[in-house]
Amino acid sequence: MADIRELIEVDDVMEDESLRFGPNGGLVFCMEYFANNFNWLEESLGHVEDDYILFDCPGQIELYTHLPVMKQLVEQLQQWEFRVCGVFLVDSQFMVESFKFISGILAALSAMISLEIPQINIMTKMDLLSKKAKKEIEKYLDPDMYSMIEDSTNILKSKMFKKLTKSICGLIDDYGMVRFLPFDRSDEESINIVLQHIDFTIQYGEDLEFKEPKECEEDKSALVDEYFQDHVDE
Numbered sequence: 001m002a003d004i005r006e007l008i009e010v011d012d013v014m015e016d017e018s019l020r021f022g023p024n025g026g027l028v029f030c031m032e033y034f035a036n037n038f039n040w041l042e043e044s045l046g047h048v049e050d051d052y053i054l055f056d057c058p059g060q061i062e063l064y065t066h067l068p069v070m071k072q073l074v075e076q077l078q079q080w081e082f083r084v085c086g087v088f089l090v091d092s093q094f095m096v097e098s099f100k101f102i103s104g105i106l107a108a109l110s111a112m113i114s115l116e117i118p119q120i121n122i123m124t125k126m127d128l129l130s131k132k133a134k135k136e137i138e139k140y141l142d143p144d145m146y147s148m149i150e151d152s153t154n155i156l157k158s159k160m161f162k163k164l165t166k167s168i169c170g171l172i173d174d175y176g177m178v179r180f181l182p183f184d185r186s187d188e189e190s191i192n193i194v195l196q197h198i199d200f201t202i203q204y205g206e207d208l209e210f211k212e213p214k215e216c217e218e219d220k221s222a223l224v225d226e227y228f229q230d231h232v233d234e
Contacts, residue, residue: 001053002044027060031069038076052204053082074115080170083202086111086119090180092126094135101140102168105178112177120232122194141180145169153155160204 013019013026020084021029034041045053059071064070077084090104112119129137172178181197184190199205216232 002041004030004034005038006044007037024060024062027058028063028069031058031063031067035069035072038073041076042080061107061111065107065114071115074117083197083204084117085201086115086117087198088112088119088121089124090121091113092123092129092137092182093133095123095140096129096137101143102145102165102172105143105172106168108178109172109175120194120197120201121178121180122183123180124183126182126190127186127228133137139181143172145173 008030008188010023010026010030013021013029014023019026019029055073074084074086074087088108090108095101095104108119108121123141126137181194182190183194
């Protein structure tokens, strides 16, 4: 429906000699330019009543934690009466070690607090993990942060950072808002579970009109009622 590269491209910004931005600076410039031109997005989307729209966003975490641009996008979409849900993706292969998991969960929590919208956190690429790694990663889906410190590697048990680590784990545990759903693209049930969580969060489909059941379904229902009534009479 819309491609931001029709408005501005990172490569063009990086090649501009008057700007001289690198990849990250170029991306920030592009997103800020985009935030000043939301009328382009509105025109590109057109009339979108009852449509289900996926926004593929950049992965640079600073856009969600340090800069206001993504918050501005969310607020603009809400003004256009969108029901907005954030879907935070983390590579499961990155999360198989405790200290990396803590980093990932802090990033997810930071984005959630910054954007102030419902957020579904997903561990992607579960299909690429070995059976052993899949079993190991189960404890990260609904984590107990304090027990994780006890069971973790020496990196988390460092005496120098013990107090800091405990405080970070306490912060995560106190908020208790970050849970992960596993996503395995080879497993249809896994895909459906993720989709159901997103649909429920944005209340998708709740405004649709109720459809009357077909006559054959009514007949089946009547037969079931008769069956149970007969057994009651007996």
